[in-house]
Amino acid sequence: MSKGSYISRPNRTLQIYACIFLVVLYTPVLFIPLFSFNASIYVRFPLSGFTTDWYVDLMSRDTVWKAMWNSVRVGLSVSVIATILGVLAARAITRHRMLGQNAIIGFVMLPLVIPGIIFGVALLVLLSRMGVPLSLYTVALGHLIVCLPFSVATLLPRFEGMDRSMEEASADLGENGWWTFWRVTFPVVLPGIIASLLLTFTVSFDEFIMAFFLSSTDTTLPMYIWSQLRFPREFPTILALSSLVLTVSFALVFVALWINRMGVVDDDSASQ
Numbered sequence: 001m002s003k004g005s006y007i008s009r010p011n012r013t014l015q016i017y018a019c020i021f022l023v024v025l026y027t028p029v030l031f032i033p034l035f036s037f038n039a040s041i042y043v044r045f046p047l048s049g050f051t052t053d054w055y056v057d058l059m060s061r062d063t064v065w066k067a068m069w070n071s072v073r074v075g076l077s078v079s080v081i082a083t084i085l086g087v088l089a090a091r092a093i094t095r096h097r098m099l100g101q102n103a104i105i106g107f108v109m110l111p112l113v114i115p116g117i118i119f120g121v122a123l124l125v126l127l128s129r130m131g132v133p134l135s136l137y138t139v140a141l142g143h144l145i146v147c148l149p150f151s152v153a154t155l156l157p158r159f160e161g162m163d164r165s166m167e168e169a170s171a172d173l174g175e176n177g178w179w180t181f182w183r184v185t186f187p188v189v190l191p192g193i194i195a196s197l198l199l200t201f202t203v204s205f206d207e208f209i210m211a212f213f214l215s216s217t218d219t220t221l222p223m224y225i226w227s228q229l230r231f232p233r234e235f236p237t238i239l240a241l242s243s244l245v246l247t248v249s250f251a252l253v254f255v256a257l258w259i260n261r262m263g264v265v266d267d268d269s270a271s272q
Contacts, residue, residue, distance in 0.1 A: 032246060036239040041232060043239075054240040064241065067224035071205050074136055074220060078143045079201035086151030086196055087189070091181075093152075094159040109149045119145055120213035127214070134216040142210030147200040154199060154256075158192030191259050198256035202249050221245065 031043075039049035058064060089108060093101065111119060123142055132138065166184050186193075208222040215223055225241060228234040 029246065032239055033243040036236065036243045038236065041236050043235070054236040058237050058240050058244075061237075064221075064224065067219050067221045070136060070218050071221040074140045074143060075201045075204040078140050078147055078204040079197045082144055082147040082151040082200045083155075083193055083196045085148055086155045087193065089148075089152050090155035090159045091185075093156065105152075108152055111146050112149045116146065116207075116209035117213075120209050123210070124213045134214055136215070136218050136220075138214040138216075139211050139220060140204075142214045143204040143207050146207055146210060147203050150203055151196045151200050154196045155189065155192045158189040162188050195256040195259045198252045198259070202252045202256070206245070206249055 035043050035047075036054055037050050037052065038047045039051040039053075040047075042048075093105060120142065123138070123145075127134070127138055162185065166188075206222060207220075208226065211220045211223050212226070219227070221241075225238055228238050
């Protein structure tokens with residue numbers, strides 16, 4: 001048996017494990033849209049009937065749309081700022097040798113491994129000591145800390161996979177650093193930038209812990225959902241709202257991954 005055929009042979013055990021993992025992970029999530037069409041306010045089998053009344057009731061609630069607009073505003077601002085910082089960080093890491101570079105990368109990625117409640121409490125204490133009032137701005141600050149590692153992790157492969165000779169050729173032809181980035185680097189890393197914008201927006205839009213500690217009277221959509229869970233009669237409407245959020249979130253994440261992957265494939269084809 002050749003080495004190539006051995007490497008290409010599928011690992012059945014790993015495939016079975018992956019299937020079981022996906023089933024365990026996503027089966028509970030699939031019950032949310034299922035029960036959002038249930039005619040009863042109680043979550044139980046068998047279903048009482050099919051209805052769209054909960055979605056109709058959802059559309060008439062001004063508080064829902066206000067909370068959603070707050071989440072959209074925070075998400076858009078955080079995604080733009082996190083992506084800009086991610087571009088700068090990824091370019092600095094891949095183009096320059098820095099003292100303690102691995103430590104810097106680990107520090108940037110720290111929010112991925114430290115529980116969000118720790119950052120939430122720490123920011124709440126810091127802002128209260130500084131006399132900064134809680135608002136959507138403080139929520140955006142907390143979301144920025146959470147989203148920045150996702151942006152850097154998305155953009156790093158784009159900068160690492162880019163052929164540096166193109167930038168060197170641009171510099172040899174007399175272009176300065178800014179125009180070299182705008183005309184050469186930016187088009188190459190654009191799929192990663194779009195993917196970072198979509199991914200960080202999704203993470204910010206769904207983030208609850210930071211909003212719980214840092215929000216004031218202007219609540220985000222996850223905070224609104226949490227506040228309504230105390231009322232049993234509101235639960236079906238919350239299921240309908242959660243179903244819409246899940247659908248949009250999954251769509252944005254899949255589009256982000258597809259765009260990022262499409263850019264990598266195009267680069268590989270061009271290099272060949």
